[in-house]
Amino acid sequence: MRDVTIIGGGFSGTALAAHLLEQLPGGARLRLLNAGAPLARGLAYGTQSPLHLLNVPAARMAWHPERPTDFVDWLRAQGRPAAEKSFVPRSWYGEYLGARLQEAVRRRPDVAWEHQVARITRLAPHAGGWTLFDAQGARAESQDVVLALGHFAPADPHPDLAALASPRYVRDPWEPDACAGLDRDAPVAIIGAGLTMLDLLVSLDHAGHRGPVLCLSRRGIAPLPHRDNELQPPAYDTPDDWLSGSDxxxxxxxxxxxxxxxxxxxxxxxxxxxxxxxxxxxxxxxxxxxxxxxxxxxxxxxxxxxHRAAPSAMATVQRLQAEGRLRLQAGRLQGVQDAGAELALQWKPRGQDALQTLAVRRIFNCTGPSSRLSQDRSGLFPALAADGRLLPCPLGLGLLTDADYHLLDAQGRPQRGLRYVGPLLRAQHWEATAVPELRQHALHLARALARGHAPAD
Incomplete structure (x- = not known):
């Protein structure tokens, strides 16, 4: 029996599984392993808050690149009417991905489908494929293994923060209780000014928080918004030599x-x-x-x-700034001192040498997910690196593969039966973190795998 195992159940793993269920020959086996997060959720779509919106209009979020209206069609079938330009809750998108995968499973009773919760910590090659070892020491074998793991949790932006206990320091702002127990008038600090910061501000505002917020980032620049009527923009014709050269x-x-x-x-x-x-x-x-x-x-x-923001999220930021509750500051964090009931945050404004101190009750790490393989808390990528079975990006952007998504080993050689799809492809493609690109990669990889598992003539 020909078989494929996918490790990772976020967007890339879910989309790849759905594609393979459409393309693998009868009698094949397909297994998807994820480490415990709900299937089809991952970091991006695991939030259950209706306040956290997609940063892309619904019309551009179909899981399949050749079925562009699929997400909007699903929303309407679920009784959630949505215009093509709507910015809908991210939790709805997680539901949509899961529903489409289950539909694909039901359509292919001739493919042996299996979903397991397991944290894979090591891979080892054997003559017919790969042996997978989970955290409990259990073993499984597969001819083809695809790593479909996404970004890693944010790194601590300063060593002082690592010693602080929750909830005073929130390492992962996606934790369900990130804002729990916070006094409504308490001053807080946010490190990082990207899209994660916007989600956190929306959550704080909805919870009734009224205290001052310092948002500190290297440049002090917030995301820019989409147009209110954002759909497929008018075509912009560019000359063939536009952006030529390498400067x-x-x-x-x-x-x-x-x-x-x-x-x-x-x-x-x-x-x-x-x-x-x-x-x-x-x-x-x-x-x-x-x-x-x-x-x-x-x-x-x-x-x-x-990476633009939903207009409503930006409207919240602008209102908080106008009310004097939010200060967006360019600068660098220099340290954090435990001052009992409060934390003394020390920072330097950009271009200045004078150290400033601010007393806050809670610090949120909104620096965004990491793509550095050393941040993988599952241990799988560090184990592969120790075995010489991957080639990390020298700039810390992920890992390197060949054109058919085979992982390159430490000597730059593609490894038969071991592939990767997901946002760590940005090391080679840069544009590889959003659904419009990831769905193309998932489809291309599925076709390559299906060709390898086609019955012999």
């Missing part, structure tokens, strides 16, 4: 020139849409020093333009 400074100049020439109804967002399909090729064209330069100087600007 990021020249690309910035070209983008600014193009933005100045745009005429309504187009705006800067359409430039990002035009560049999106080109991003992997652009990234792969950059030599390593240019990639480092981009990450050091330009990534924050890329993030706020590319």
């Amino acid at each position: 990021v400074r020249a690309w910035v100049r070209a983008l600014r020139d193009a933005a100045r020439q745009l005429q309504a109804p187009q705006d800067w967002r359409d430039l990002w849409v035009a560049m999106r399909a080109r991003t992997p090729a652009l990234w792969q064209r950059l030599p390593l020093p240019e990639r480092r330069r981009f990450l050091r100087h330009l990534q924050v600007y890329w993030d706020v333009h590319r």
Whole structure:
């Protein structure tokens, strides 16, 4: 019996499983293992709060790239009418993914489907494939193994924070009780100013929090919003030689020139849409020093333009700023002192040497998920690295694969039967963290696996 095992039950693992259920031949076996989080949820869609919205309109969130209306169709069938431009709760999207997977399972009784809760900690090759070891020491074997694990939990932004106990320091803002027990007038600090920060502010505001909030990040720049009527933007035609070369400074100049020439109804967002399909090729064209330069100087600007926020979430931020309850500050965290009932947060404003201190009751880590393999708390990626079975990105962006998603070993050689799909592909593609790209990777990998398991003529 031909078999495939997927490790990871977030978007990438769920989408890959659904694709394989459509494409594997009868008699195949498909197994999905996840470490305990609800299937089809993962970090992004595990929240149950109706306040946490998708950052992309519903019309762009179909799990299958060749069925663009599928998510909106499902919402309407569930009695949740949604316009194509709606920013709906992320929990709904988790329900949708799970429902589509179960439908795929029911349609393929000729494929042996198995879902297990297990934390895989080690892989070892054998003659016919791979042996999987879980945290309890149990073993299983599979011809093909696909790692579909996503990002890792945020790293502590300062060593002083690691010694603090919860709830005064919230390492993971997605914890259900992250805001529990907080006095409504208590001053708090948020480290990081990305999309996670927006979700936390919405949750605090909804809980009735009225105290001052300091949001500290390296540049002090909040995400930019989508258009209120965001749908598929007007096509932006670019010349064939647009963003040629391999100099990021020249690309910035070209983008600014193009933005100045745009005429309504187009705006800067359409430039990002035009560049999106080109991003992997652009990234792969950059030599390593240019990639480092981009990450050091330009990534924050890329993030706020590319990873935009739902308009309602940005409206909350703007209201809190107007009311004087939120201060968004550029600076660096220098330390945290335990001052009894409060924490003394020490920081330096950007461009200044003077140390400032602020007393807060709780500190939230909103620096965003990590892509550094050393942050994998399951131990699987460190174990693979110790065995020489993966090639980490030298910039800490994930890991390296070949064109068919085989993991490269420490010598850069593809490993038969061992593949990866998920956001750690950003090491090679950069644009590999959102559904529109991940669903394409899942489909391409499913087709490659199905070809390998097709019956012989």
